[in-house]
Amino acid sequence: MKITDLLRKDGIALGVDAADQNAAIDKLIELHSKVGNLKDAEEFKKAILAREEKGSTAVGMGIAVPHGKSAAVATAGVTAMTIPAGIDYKSLDGNPSKLFFMIAAPDTAADTHLEVLSKLMTLLMDQRFSQKLIDAKTADEFLAIIDSKEAAKDAEEAQKKAAAAAPAAPAAPSIRKLVGVTACPTGIAHTFMAAEALELKAKEMGIDIKVEKDGSGGAKDVLTAAEIADADAVIVAADKNIEMGRFDGKKVIIASTKEAIHGPEDLIKKAQAGDVAVYHHTGAVTKSETTSNESAGRKAYKHLMNGVSHMLPFVIGGGILIAIAFLLDDYSIDPSNFGSNTPVAAWFKSIGGAAFGFMLPILAGFIAQSIADRPGLAVGFVGGYLASTGATFASPGGDVPSAFLGALVAGFVGGYIVLGLRKVCEVLPPALEGIKPVLIYPLIGTLLIGLVMCLINPVVGALNAWISGVLTGMSNGSIIILGALLGAMMATDMGGPLNKAAYAFGLASLANQNETGYMIMAAIMVGGMVPPIAIALATIFFKNKFTAAERKSGPVNFIMGLSFITEGAIPYAAADPLHVIPSLLVGSGVAGALSMAFKCTLMAPHGGIFVFPVVGNVAMYLVALLVGSAVGCLLLGILKKNAQEA
Incomplete structure (x- = not known):
């Protein structure tokens, strides 16, 4: 898929005279409605404005990229507009914005359009390219400029892949190796622009760098454990929480995507100078890339810890609230109902119980996510929930819970179910790529984990009945x-x-x-x-x-x-x-x-x-x-x- 598959001729407006930011947004949304990308323009505008409240999408250099993910989007698409006179769009560099792209993304976890949009964001980092678009006189010329630049970018990427596949020449001792991660709240625009800025500046300075992009469709160019170990420093340019445990013991520079976009040279020079604090992770390592020679046991342990670390806050929060319920209750009212005899105690216990209710689904969900990435979450959550309720074919509402041991099984089985589905779906045509994470994986994966847990839970029920009989006899x-x-x-x-x-x-x-x-x-x-x-x-x-x-x-x-x-x-x-x-x-x-x-x-x-x-x-x-x-x-x-x- 090319950029121009998402940006149609009717979705481009050149030489527009807009009074302010709101007028520009309205015009871009009007173009989306015109080409049929939206189900509900007003709802989509709410998503755009909500994103702007988190921080301006005017990235500087005369460019603004308003974007939103919403159920009001019928088809992923892009509209474009130029305002040669420029308007105040609260740009990161304080300059007026002249070139606008508005991205409309459906409210799904991932889709093929995201890769195309990430490419558009990286192209915009070339100021000569952006200026050509601002100067374009017709929509056809505008599209031709994009097509030409995209073809050149694709050729460059192909060269990079070929070079990566060839045996690497020994690096000179003086060359510094850096790695980085970029991430923004929506994972659509700033993530890729920050990565491109770092990569371009590093290339210009003759420095080897690899940047992981934590985008909306999942992480791209994921850093391996070996690459992190070999790096002299790490640059984390992120506007949201990312997994930092893998950088424990490394020199880490933490910055925003804004700093990476507008000051990549400063970040790289800081890394070069070596005057960077060593990062010490204070939490459990939730995710770390595996190496080819890593044992199966070690991999399983990492998946397990991903679930445990996410479950821990629910255990602690819920447990302490339940303890408070006992502290505040009156045992003499009804000893069999201790913890819920008084309204205040019952309130604390109900909240604590709600937190405990999430414990097993969270454990299973994040084990599955560690194995199969985001598509594994839903399958693992469902498996963990079924383990907590004890659902069976005979009693769908619950019989005997298999509890945390069942949730462990659900997490690993759910993750590998999704991996298996990915393998099977490789034979599907590229046109169906977009429905895999939003339909095939959750639908079939949830069905299969349901079958597995409804087979496990009856065994637990039979075991429970047998144990009760033994205890009575003893x-x-x-x-x-x-x-x-x-x-x-x-x-x-x-x-x-x-x-x-x-x-x-x-x-x-x-x-x-x-x-x-x-x-x-x-x-x-x-x-x-x-x-x-x-x-x-x-x-x-x-x-x-x-x-x-x-x-x-x-x-x-x-x-x-x-x-x-x-x-x-x-x-x-x-x-x-x-x-x-x-x-x-x-x-x-x-x-x-x-x-x-x-x-x-x-x-x-x-x-x-x-x-x-x-x-x-x-x-x-x-x-x-x-x-x-x-x-x-x-x-x-x-x-x-x-x-x-x-």
Whole structure:
């Protein structure tokens, strides 16, 4: 597709006399309506004005590129206009704007038109080209100038690809290698103009640079781990958040797209001088490009961490709000409804519960996104949601949730489903390229992940029923062994079938209203309190076992553990299940066994430390909690690898 496939002759107005910015916008929208690009001109204008509120789209050098993505756009397209006298469009360089291109993009994640639009943005960085367009007398001449420049640009890109494919000559020691990333809120105009400015100036200065463009259709020219490692410095010209973890330990210059467009030489000279601070990432590395010799395990770990890091805020925010609900509630009103007895407590608990409701879909969605990029998000989200509801063919509304273990499966399966669909769709004709990310991937991918999860969840349901029967049979045997088993079950999958089976058994035991039933509930709650507390202790005493982000979030788990919110440990368990889960399982099992041995009782089904006043033999109950947490912490220190080895 060429630029002139999006810019039609009837969509060009030359030598226009416009009074101000609003008049220019109205004229450009009128041209879009004239060529049939819009469903609703007024709605599209709202999208244009909303983009202008974020920052002027007049990029300087006499050029303005207003653009908007909206459901009001019927067909992707471009209109153009020249105002030789110029108008004030709040340009970045303060000069009047004379050359205008208005981009209308449909409200979809990606489409083939975006690549064409990115090419137009890079062409406009050539001021001689822009001036020729301003001076054009007819629409035919205007289009011919674009066609000629585009052909030259395509030939240049072909030469670059050929050169990249040829064996590289050894670089002279004096040549600096730079890498960069550009990104703007919409990923349509400034992203590519900033990248082009950096690339042109670096070429002029004889410096090797590769720039990743984080555009609306996904990242282009993505930097590899090897390229980042070899670079002397990194230039990040971005007006939105990008993934910075991969630049940890590198010299990084952080700037805006405006600075890159208007002062690329200053940024490059700063990088050349070497007087640049080393960047230290404070959060978990959410994405990093893989190398060809990277192990499958390492790749899987990176995908996993992408999900965990995005899930963590939901766990922390929701968990603390639920803890506040217990703090503010009145246990005496209805012990079985503790946390929601008063309106204020119920309000906090409902908000915290809403945050928790997003936890598993977010985990699965961002694992899938790490594997398959943006098309994987929807498929992963749906899989994670089905894991949280326990949907089956027999019970679409939910039966038994497979919880975070099911969400892990959904994330990886969903990501690889989308990768498989991409492979299959390679045989489709180019004309169908645009419908892949908006129709084929989400439709077929969601259907397939739904089938997978509806096969997994019934197995979980059957397991749950079997476990309940086993526990009922054990209740007449050794109570210490039963307490150890119940405590361990609470830590095994933290909200999954084993955890839910143990908790359901505890609720049923409470209904018996006898000492054994109350002892069972006490063992279950202490087993559920241990995992977050053990994690929090381990982040303090075994710092080298955890990333910086995990250490920062660690103390929050004290609050969650004391509030009987076992889910606080999920991000840590999900990140390293083979080492974390066994450690927590043993710690919780010890706590459950001690609670039974000390004949501690509990008549409340929830509440953590907030219901300790009604715990029987509360002093020894605290001992059980502390010993179990200490055992879990110690095992984490022994079994977990150092964070940098993970």
